[in-house]
Amino acid sequence: MTRQPPSPLDPTVTDRIRGLVQPDWLHTTRTRRIAAALLVLLAAAAALRPDPAGQRSPTLIATRDLAPGAALGPDDVRVVYQITGSRPDGALDDPAAVLGATPGGAIRRGEVLTDVRLLGSRLAAAGAGPDARMVPIRLSDGAVADLIRAGDVVDVLAARDDTDGPAPRVLAADAVVVLIPPAPAQAGADGRIVLVALPAAAAQLVATASLTDALTVTMH
Structure with missing residues (x-):
């Protein structure tokens, strides 16, 4: 007895599964062209999209440990290229712009130099507000300078050098x-200089008083 081929009106289970997995429209020329066009568009988009890992910017770092108060020389910094998104705010990138600048605190080798790490208006503003001024004060007792660090908050006090002057007052x-x-370096130097940031009016008052009064600070 000869076996008859299955009728299209009565598909087998295998034909039904194949129809679900691979429908007829999948094999049409139009569908293939659309799919090819989509692949081309995806490839073009991938090629034009910037690579986040490749976006790097010049960044200044310290080539050695830098001490506060020492002017920067050409061998103290170098330019490296860091991922833009990982750079700290205010990162500097021009070696010529920092030559002769003074660190406001100790800077470690390899540390990124930022605008608030060097003496300037940005550093003063970060400490005492947008109208801040930096004013040097000579402490009457130089040993006090060994007890404070950059970033400490202090009150500035003044007293007349003569014993008959007014009582100490907070400037x-x-x-x-x-x-x-x-x-x-020389022994017997008078006092120690400390640079502090204050709002403009207070800075002017302290600067004026430093001409006639003995100054000291109290620590918070």
Whole structure:
């Protein structure tokens, strides 16, 4: 008895599964052309899309440990290229722009140099607000400078050098210590200089008082 081929009106189970997995429209020329066009568009988009890992920007880093108060030289910094998204805010990128600048605190080898790590208006503003000024004060007791660090918050006090003068008074509160230069090499130097950031009016008051009064600070 000869076996008859299955009728299209009565498909087998295999034919039904094949029809679900591979429908007839999948094999049409038009469908294939659309699929090819989509692949071309995807490839073009991938080629034009910037690679986040490839976006790098010039960045200044310290080539050695830098001490506060020491002017930067050409061998103290170098340019590296870092991923743009990983750079800290205010990162510097021009070696010529920082030559002679003074770090406001110790900077480690390999650390990124930013605008608030070097003495300038940005550093003062970060410590005492947008109208801040930096003012140097000579401490009457130089040993006090060894007890404070850059970033400390202090109050500035003044007293007359003569015993008959008025009682000590607070000239400015909440001054931010910006820089403490190294102690003078020569023995017997008068006091120690400390640079603090204050709002403009308070900075002017402290600068004026420093001409006649002995100054010191109290620490928060």
